[in-house]
Amino acid sequence: MLTFxxxxxxxxxxxxxxxxxxxxxxLGLVGFFAFGAYVSALATVNMGAPIPAGVAAASxxxxxxxxxxxxxxxxLRGDYLAIVTLGFSEVVRLVASNEIWLTKGTDGxxxxxxxxxxxxxxxxxxxxxxxxVAVFVVAAFWLLERVRHSPFGxxxxxxxxxxxxxxxxxxxxVAFKVQAFAVSAGxxxxxxxxxxxxxxxxxxxxxxxLITIYAVLALTAGGTGDNRGAVVGALLLVFFMESTxxxxxxxxxxxxxxxxxxxxFLIGASLVVVLRWRPGGLIPERIPRA
Amino acid sequence: xxxxxxxxxxxxxxxxxxxxxxxxxxxxxAVLRFPNFALASHATIGxxxxxxxxxxxxxxxxxxxxxxxxxxxxxxVLSDTLVLRPLRPAGAITTAIAAVALNIALENxxxxxxxxxxxxxxxxxxxxxxxxAIRVGPQQFQNLLIALVAMAALFLFLAFTRxxxxxxxxxxxxxxxxxxxxxxxxxxxxxxxxxxxxxxVGGMLLGLDTxxxxxxxFRVILSVFAAAxxxGLGSIPGAVVGALTIGVAEELSLVALAPAYRTAVGxxxxxxxxxxxxxxxxxxxxx
Numbered sequence: 389m390l391t392f393x394x395x396x397x398x399x400x401x402x403x404x405x406x407x408x409x410x411x412x413x414x415l416g417l418v419g420f421f422a423f424g425a426y427v428s429a430l431a432t433v434n435m436g437a438p439i440p441a442g443v444a445a446a447s448x449x450x451x452x453x454x455x456x457x458x459x460x461x462x463x464l465r466g467d468y469l470a471i472v473t474l475g476f477s478e479v480v481r482l483v484a485s486n487e488i489w490l491t492k493g494t495d496g497x498x499x500x501x502x503x504x505x506x507x508x509x510x511x512x513x514x515x516x517x518x519x520x521v522a523v524f525v526v527a528a529f530w531l532l533e534r535v536r537h538s539p540f541g542x543x544x545x546x547x548x549x550x551x552x553x554x555x556x557x558x559x560x561x562v563a564f565k566v567q568a569f570a571v572s573a574g575x576x577x578x579x580x581x582x583x584x585x586x587x588x589x590x591x592x593x594x595x596x597x598l599i600t601i602y603a604v605l606a607l608t609a610g611g612t613g614d615n616r617g618a619v620v621g622a623l624l625l626v627f628f629m630e631s632t633x634x635x636x637x638x639x640x641x642x643x644x645x646x647x648x649x650x651x652x653f654l655i656g657a658s659l660v661v662v663l664r665w666r667p668g669g670l671i672p673e674r675i676p677r678a
Numbered sequence: 679x680x681x682x683x684x685x686x687x688x689x690x691x692x693x694x695x696x697x698x699x700x701x702x703x704x705x706x707x708a709v710l711r712f713p714n715f716a717l718a719s720h721a722t723i724g725x726x727x728x729x730x731x732x733x734x735x736x737x738x739x740x741x742x743x744x745x746x747x748x749x750x751x752x753x754x755v756l757s758d759t760l761v762l763r764p765l766r767p768a769g770a771i772t773t774a775i776a777a778v779a780l781n782i783a784l785e786n787x788x789x790x791x792x793x794x795x796x797x798x799x800x801x802x803x804x805x806x807x808x809x810x811a812i813r814v815g816p817q818q819f820q821n822l823l824i825a826l827v828a829m830a831a832l833f834l835f836l837a838f839t840r841x842x843x844x845x846x847x848x849x850x851x852x853x854x855x856x857x858x859x860x861x862x863x864x865x866x867x868x869x870x871x872x873x874x875x876x877x878x879v880g881g882m883l884l885g886l887d888t889x890x891x892x893x894x895x896f897r898v899i900l901s902v903f904a905a906a907x908x909x910g911l912g913s914i915p916g917a918v919v920g921a922l923t924i925g926v927a928e929e930l931s932l933v934a935l936a937p938a939y940r941t942a943v944g945x946x947x948x949x950x951x952x953x954x955x956x957x958x959x960x961x962x963x964x965x
Contacts, residue, residue, distance in 0.1 A: 411773065415715075466771050470771065475903065475904075479945045483942075486936055594916075600778070604775055606780075643793070646790050646793075649789040650786070653782075653786040653790070655782065656782035659779035660761055660776050663775065
């Protein structure tokens with residue numbers, strides 16, 4: 389479970405860079421996550437690449453996809469980026485379901501290697517993997533904290549608060565936004581790749597739009613704009629999801645599909661509630677001193 | 679050649695049906711200035727509302743469509759008043775995110791009540807009509823007529839009634855409309871009723887061709903966005919032109935691509951239009 393918190397934490401950190409700092413939106417988080425998972429799975433299973441190479445390829449290619457999308461909507465209002473990213477996540481699922489020669493369609497790719505999987509007991513594997521994910525989360529956190537305190541991060545916040553003033557101050561707004569979006573997409577792709585190597589199986593069904601909501605919920609609950617908020621939010625999210633699983637188990641007389649519906653409803657509803665009454669999250673953003 | 683003509687006819691018919699929810703999306707965008715992604719679940723709710731009227735209430739399809747409009751429209755007004763309107767001051771993007779969350783919540787309400795099974799409407803079986811080398815299903819033709827009637831009604835409403843004019847005024851210039859004493863809240867409720875109602879009609883028309891399930895609306899949402907963006911976000915004639923373009927493009931893509939990629943056509947069209955002409959075919963401005 390903590391490992392999953394790590395995946396959501398990485399996604400929330402990636403989202404924080406574009407949304408929390410640069411004020412851009414990505415509603416297709418799950419698309420980038422899935423893209424990264426598939427790239428790494430294909431590289432390791434079909435081409436026999438070592439796992440680190442697969443993860444690296446996933447980060448790089450996902451960042452590239454992010455550049456394309458940020459460039460396409462560079463002169464438009466954020467709404468367009470929202471539509472394009474949401475569309476991207478659907479197209480990723482379509483391609484994954486239909487290019488059977490490449491992705492085995494809805495059957496998914498199984499047997500994705502994990503580090504030391506099979507050579508140690510499953511419990512040890514889980515622990516090792518938790519450590520690996522934790523290292524990635526810490527690294528991303530450190531990197532993004534550096535960004536936040538750097539002149540680069542300051543410019544991103546300026547763009548978020550008023551793009552025109554940032555442009556008047558001589559900052560190349562488009563270049564900043566594209567870079568931020570690319571780094572963020574790269575982090576999402578990395579999270580996806582790590583997920584694939586952990587579960588050892590990826591299929592289009594694993595990447596439902598609900599995952600985007602999970603990541604947004606983690607970030608907004610923890611505190612948009614604050615990297616600690618992203619990590620804390622991810623932990624809260626996993627705790628919340630587990631407790632809804634526990635609570636809905638006690639509801640009598642419901643069919644399994646109804647139980648699933650109640651849980652998904654609660655996730656959606658809680659995001660609305662957080663946005664409405666606690667938009668700053670648990671850890672509201674504090675602007676670091678320059 | 680006859681095959682191409684058949685695809686063209688199919689595309690125009692599909693495009694006309696697609697235009698209905700696309701108008702809803704673009705009308706809400708024009709007045710309230712945010713992309714309301716909850717449209718998908720409202721299309722589903724309309725489809726299920728029509729389904730209950732059709733199977734349990736015994737109404738014929740064309741009458742059940744009116745039920746679909748009313749149900750989806752009412753849910754649209756309620757969900758907007760309770761959930762989205764309080765968030766609007768926080769900005770278009772926050773509202774859009776909340777709309778995605780709202781969409782998931784509503785979709786699961788439908789799932790809770792009706793389950794995940796595919797359901798079919800209660801329709802008389804009819805043989806396809808044959809005109810020269812072109813085949814047309816009577817149900818598709820009826821859908822086409824319903825879509826045209828819905829659009830004509832909307833046009834008359836916007837062009838000739840006082841309320842319709844108020845709606846256009848707010849879309850055009852909210853500040854000026856406010857100065858002139860137009861009640862923006864009322865117009866907001868109205869556009870949600872009409873827009874989500876149209877989404878419900880669209881969901882039902884799409885369901886009449888095949889079957890419905892909680893994901894009915896979500897499956898077409900990409901085509902709906904594409905129609906609205908290609909035509910020019912915020913422009914109602916644009917949504918119609920965009921929907922026809924997307925409808926034909928999706929059908930013609932069948933010549934070269936696997937059927938499953940029909941919806942990807944919409945995404946490619948969005949990227950293409952945003953790169954070359956961001957305001958779309960008929961849009962006046964892009965933001």
